[in-house]
Amino acid sequence: MTIKIAVTGKSGSGKTTITKALLNVLQNHFPDKSVLLFDNDLSGELGHSFGMDIRNTIYGIRSGKHEYKTGIPDGMSKHDYVEWAMEDIIVSINDNVDIIVSWFAGAKDCRCPITSQINDACQKIIERYDFVIFDCEFDLKYLNQLVDTNIDLALIVANPNIESVKLAKRIAEFSTKHAVGGQLGVVVNKVNNQDLDSIYKTMKEEELDILGAIPYDEKLANGTSDWESDVVKEAVQELYFRLNLPQDNL
Numbered sequence: 001m002t003i004k005i006a007v008t009g010k011s012g013s014g015k016t017t018i019t020k021a022l023l024n025v026l027q028n029h030f031p032d033k034s035v036l037l038f039d040n041d042l043s044g045e046l047g048h049s050f051g052m053d054i055r056n057t058i059y060g061i062r063s064g065k066h067e068y069k070t071g072i073p074d075g076m077s078k079h080d081y082v083e084w085a086m087e088d089i090i091v092s093i094n095d096n097v098d099i100i101v102s103w104f105a106g107a108k109d110c111r112c113p114i115t116s117q118i119n120d121a122c123q124k125i126i127e128r129y130d131f132v133i134f135d136c137e138f139d140l141k142y143l144n145q146l147v148d149t150n151i152d153l154a155l156i157v158a159n160p161n162i163e164s165v166k167l168a169k170r171i172a173e174f175s176t177k178h179a180v181g182g183q184l185g186v187v188v189n190k191v192n193n194q195d196l197d198s199i200y201k202t203m204k205e206e207e208l209d210i211l212g213a214i215p216y217d218e219k220l221a222n223g224t225s226d227w228e229s230d231v232v233k234e235a236v237q238e239l240y241f242r243l244n245l246p247q248d249n250l
Helices: 015-030 047-048 058-063 078-088 113-126 139-144 162-177 197-205 230-242
Strands: 003-009 035-040 095-102 131-136 153-157 181-191 210-216
Touching: 003 015, 003 139, 003 162, 015 035, 015 047, 015 131, 015 153, 015 210, 015 230, 035 047, 035 113, 035 139, 047 095, 058 113, 078 095, 078 113, 113 139, 131 139, 153 162, 162 181, 162 197, 197 210, 210 230
Parallel strands: 003 131, 003 153, 035 095, 035 131, 153 181, 181 210
Antiparallel strands: none
16 A cells, blocks of 8 residues: 655745655665655756756646657557656656656646546556655645545645744645545744744644644755755654654555
């Protein structure tokens, strides 16, 4: 069974860094399990964080602009072609970790056949992995435009201020119906000597589940290019036990 994790939040909140920290924790806990990183963020930062400039995307398949690694096999149906093309854009990071990039997602109400074909192909790919981590554009509504899949854990990344908490509430409202039966909660990121009492009070008033806080990292603030942070990795490891994820081997 595939365990699906979504990292949501406003652009610049630290989603990519937290996604990479989650990957690190999962690899430490389950070194033999397969992980798919699914970049659903329009910035495409997740691939860049691994030093990759990934140009072939799901949108490229949808728009007919995909540049194939090999020639297109003869005699395929349209549905088979989409599945074949999706396999073509998966990029390997290491033996157990792959990444796929979506870029733009089509409108959910689009009746063109490729919308359902891409959804079906995404579902098949997702089900092959033990874990899938979605780095989302904003909320689960945008991800759902691409693939209709249940989410086991949705993390909303918020900065340590009231405005960001209010935004987290909006994200939760947009996302709740796409995470039915799963865990949805807020992680306060980039905490730097702020008094969190008023922030936590507001979160409780907004009925947001508080999963934890992650300290501010000076290294990231100074413009590190790999989105790696030992500070964030340690904090994510500490809050892991609060997450609706396996604590022991699968």
